[in-house]
Amino acid sequence: xxxxxxxxxxxxxxxxxxxxxxxxxxxxxxxxxxxxxxxxxxxxxxxxxxxxxxxxxxxxxxxxxxxxxxxxxxxxxxxxxxxxxxxxxxxxxxxxxxxxxxxxxxxxxxxxxxxxxxxxxxxxxxxxxxxxxxxxxxxxxxxxxxxxxxxxxxxxxxxxxxxxxxxxxxxxxxxxxx
Amino acid sequence: xxxxxxxxxxxxxxxxxxxxxxxxxxxxxxxxxxxxxxxxxxxxxxxxxxxxxxxxxxxxxxxxxxxxxxxxxxxxxxxxxxxxxxxxxxxxxxxxxxxxxxxxxxxxxxxxxxxxxxxxxxxxxxxxxxxxxxxxxxxxxxxxxxxxxxxxxxxxxxxxxxxxxxxxxxxxxxxxxxx
Numbered sequence: 001x002x003x004x005x006x007x008x009x010x011x012x013x014x015x016x017x018x019x020x021x022x023x024x025x026x027x028x029x030x031x032x033x034x035x036x037x038x039x040x041x042x043x044x045x046x047x048x049x050x051x052x053x054x055x056x057x058x059x060x061x062x063x064x065x066x067x068x069x070x071x072x073x074x075x076x077x078x079x080x081x082x083x084x085x086x087x088x089x090x091x092x093x094x095x096x097x098x099x100x101x102x103x104x105x106x107x108x109x110x111x112x113x114x115x116x117x118x119x120x121x122x123x124x125x126x127x128x129x130x131x132x133x134x135x136x137x138x139x140x141x142x143x144x145x146x147x148x149x150x151x152x153x154x155x156x157x158x159x160x161x162x163x164x165x166x167x168x169x170x171x172x173x174x175x176x177x178x
Numbered sequence: 179x180x181x182x183x184x185x186x187x188x189x190x191x192x193x194x195x196x197x198x199x200x201x202x203x204x205x206x207x208x209x210x211x212x213x214x215x216x217x218x219x220x221x222x223x224x225x226x227x228x229x230x231x232x233x234x235x236x237x238x239x240x241x242x243x244x245x246x247x248x249x250x251x252x253x254x255x256x257x258x259x260x261x262x263x264x265x266x267x268x269x270x271x272x273x274x275x276x277x278x279x280x281x282x283x284x285x286x287x288x289x290x291x292x293x294x295x296x297x298x299x300x301x302x303x304x305x306x307x308x309x310x311x312x313x314x315x316x317x318x319x320x321x322x323x324x325x326x327x328x329x330x331x332x333x334x335x336x337x338x339x340x341x342x343x344x345x346x347x348x349x350x351x352x353x354x355x356x357x
Contacts, residue, residue: 136240
């Protein structure tokens with residue numbers, strides 16, 4: 001179903017269409033929130049607020065061009081993210097607490113298979129790529145610090161890291177399917 | 179915009195894409211199911227990496243582990259020794275503290291092999307504590323399929339600031355209690 005058909009059905013108060021609208025856009029908003037707000041509760045907040053605004057606008061027929069439903073959701077996402085960031089900044093200014101180390105390590109909710117797959121794929125990467133992934137994500141080092149250790153610029157470390165993650169994702173996907 | 183490659187998706191996820199390229203990707207994935215799936219998988223992978231128990235622990239990760247898994251087993255082992263660690267559902271994580279002379283050392287590499295000499299893993303330039311002379315190797319129940327017989331021969335290769343190389347070898351025996 002196209003975005004404009006979906007918008008028309010929501011405007012006609014088809015409840016199944018509202019569920020479909022949520023199913024189509026909530027994961028996109030969630031991903032946007034995780035990237036821009038860097039926290040799960042904040043991303044959940046964003047999903048609630050954005051989907052409510054979108055639903056009300058579409059129901060009321062306030063969407064200027066129903067073909068641009070996706071752009072409307074993204075635009076709403078950007079506005080609400082900006083508001084949430086401002087609110088978080090204000091909260092931080094008030095609280096100003098000492099930072100605590102809150103990385104949880106240890107066996108998370110994973111299976112033997114997940115861990116084995118991850119480490120096998122990591123070891124299949126060329127040595128420099130594997131080291132950069134390990135230093136970045138398992139040893140929490142910045143691109144600058146890794147660059148100093150390996151004799152590379154920080155920008156170069158980032159580029160190699162992107163390439164390594166792409167290969168790792170490809171390997172994980174292939175292993176999962178096999 | 180057509181579907182970008184996975185490297186661009188990784189850069190976007192890490193917030194390392196130029197702002198205009200990031201916005202273009204966002205406009206694209208809001209209308210593309212395939213790219214939404216790829217970006218979701220990339221985020222899952224990065225989250226999994228961040229939550230994974232690293233093979234060699236930094237001081238910070240060791241403190242975090244002590245907070246999240248108080249009472250985990252810690253086995254000290256010195257060069258030339260064989261030591262044993264038992265893991266089970268009640269004690270899913272354990273640490274090997276490998277002691278070695280590390281004063282003045284600039285870099286430590288770790289090589290792990292099974293008793294037949296087949297490589298299990300090899301890690302270059304790992305974290306170490308030069309003052310205490312320690313390299314901390316974490317083991318977890320989830321590794322049980324990776325250690326073969328459970329007997330792992332580990333060699334630490336330490337290179338000091340003048341380029342001198344020293345090796346320390348350990349035999350680490352793992353026992354896994356069935357649930």
